[in-house]
Amino acid sequence: ETQRLLKVTEDRAAELAIINSVQEGLASKLDMQSIYELIGEKLGEILHSHNIDIRLFDIPNDKVYYPYLMEKGNRISxxxxSFTGMSKYVYDTKQMLVVNEDIPGFMEKVGSQVLPGTEMEKSFVALPIMSSENVIGMVGISDYE
Incomplete structure (x- = not known):
């Protein structure tokens, strides 16, 4: 029982350390781009991934913005x-999207294209960013292996 409690305490301490590092980073950076960078980097650390993107949806102007895009450890700008494809799918469904087979087929089905300067992934997870009941963007995690 002591070992189990020690493990729970250690896990909780690790979670709090991550939250504190994000909080410290947010407090030290006031501009939004720096905040996106910090969040993208922390997500990469937590998920052990070098393939993270943060997308913001501008529905009135039919646009998707990419304030953070990391592919294979390289920042891409x-x-x-246009607001189509996987972004629109996540917006419409308000649900997590997991595609781990036949990415080309799924992309064709939802009218998606490979982003300029990137490669087609072998699997993809997208999580909607919610503000109240509205989807305002998404976080994408890709795998190329």
């Missing part, structure tokens, strides 16, 4: 794109 791309122009806003």
């Amino acid at each position: 791309i122009d806003p794109s």
Whole structure:
């Protein structure tokens, strides 16, 4: 029982350390781009992934913005794109999206394209970013192996 309680305490301490490091980073950076960078980096650390993107949806202007896009450990900067494909799918469903087989088929089905300067992933997970009941963006995690 003591070992179990010690493990729970250690796990909780690790979770709090991550939260504290994000909080410290947010407090030290006031501009939104720096906040996106910090969140993207922390997600990469937590998920042990070098393939993270943060997308923001501008519905009135039919655009998707990419304030953070990391592929295979390289930061990529791309122009806003049309609000279609996987982004629109996540927006419409308000649900987590997991695609771990036949990515080309799924992309064709939802009208998605490979983003300029990136490669097609072998699997993809997307989580909606919610504000109240509205989807305002998404976080994507890709795998290329």
